[in-house]
Amino acid sequence: MVGVSAEAMDVVFKALADPTRRLLLDRLREQNGQTLSQVCEPLGMARQSATQHLDVLVRANLVTVVRRGRERLHYLNPGPIHEIEQRWIAEFDKPRLRALAAIKTQAEESAMTVPDYVYVTYIRASAEQVWQALTDADLTARYWGHANISDWQPGSAWEHRRVDGSGAVDVVGKVLESEPPTRLVITFEDSPGESRDPSVVTFAVEPHEQIVRLTVTHEKLPNEEMRDGISSGWPAVLANLKSLLETGDVLPQAPWEMSQAHA
Known part of the structure; x- marks a missing residue:
């Protein structure tokens, strides 16, 4: 680990x-x-x-x-x-455990509501540096593989745009709250064509001396499939962000590719 x-x-x-x-x-x-x-x-x-x-x-x-x-x-x-x-299960018996979990979920007819997702990480940086990393298109392109584009004012739209030359937009949304450098709340629509309410992501930046606690809360998730996706996606993205701010460079391999390789 x-x-x-x-x-x-x-x-x-x-x-x-x-x-x-x-x-x-x-x-x-x-x-x-x-x-x-x-x-x-x-x-x-x-x-x-x-x-x-x-x-x-x-x-x-x-x-x-x-x-x-x-x-x-x-x-x-x-x-x-x-x-x-990741240390004691993923490498050894994940396919069998995943199959057993699917059987158990189906047998129990899992809950109607999808719980919120919360992830916390501590970064050696200032609140202003973390805020810039969350909102600057060039920085998000480095650690996320997408440029997050907006003026980040309440009511404004934002786009999660690929930087592979295609210009494709994978996620869109609206800025609900913006309080630099400590709080950003956005809607998150990864399937804009579907007729469902968007999920909501909150970034809370709490400075303490030379470090920051960054809490990412993802709410109003439509289904377990999306929760499973963000459960591997957010840790990978935030690990890359942390590496960039603390070392000046992203991780040597894209961390989300590791999750795909061990799926």
């Missing part, structure tokens, strides 16, 4: 070892973005106990807290679990 220290993995495994904390993660998996009261109520758990367990999960980066007004919403962060899966 490149870039993840043994100490960080120890924290993750210790957090997962407790059945109460696993139950809290299950609650967030079923319904992401819950307040402390919402998490506690169906479990019959005291707020103080839940807070202590959630603090452990936050320190392990398994849960992230997003502030919306006066509320603190708790989201399951799949990053560490994704890293565990």
Whole structure:
């Protein structure tokens, strides 16, 4: 697991070892973005106990807290679990496990709603540098393979345009909120011709001394197929962004190609 220290993995495994904390993660998996009261109520758990367990999960980066007004919403962060899966599962038995998961999903008739997707990464950069990386067409072309084009004003359109010379646009949307350099909210339409409401992506940039915590929240997903796609797509894109800002260059191979090779 490149870039993840043994100490960080120890924290993750210790957090997962407790059945109460696993139950809290299950609650967030079923319904992401819950307040402390919402998490506690169906479990019959005291707020103080839940807070202590959630603090452990936050320190392990398994849960992230997003502030919306006066509320603190708790989201399951799949990053560490994704890293565990890549190291101990993906290389060995992924096809068989995927087939078993498909059978299980069909047998259980999975939930009607698709949970939100939240991913958190920490970058050694300023908030202004991260904002520029998210909104500058030339920079997005370097780490994403597409140029994100807009004036990034609320109400303006934006395009996710290929840089292979074709000029093809794979994603379009509208800027809903723009508060440089800390918050950007956009709609995300990867199938513009389809008659469905677009999903919504929020970038929250939180500076702390010499680092930034970047939280990407993808909401209103239409189906599990799209959630599966972004679950491998966002970690790859954000890893490339992090590499560019911290080293001055992107990763030597496009990280999303690795996911395709091991599919």
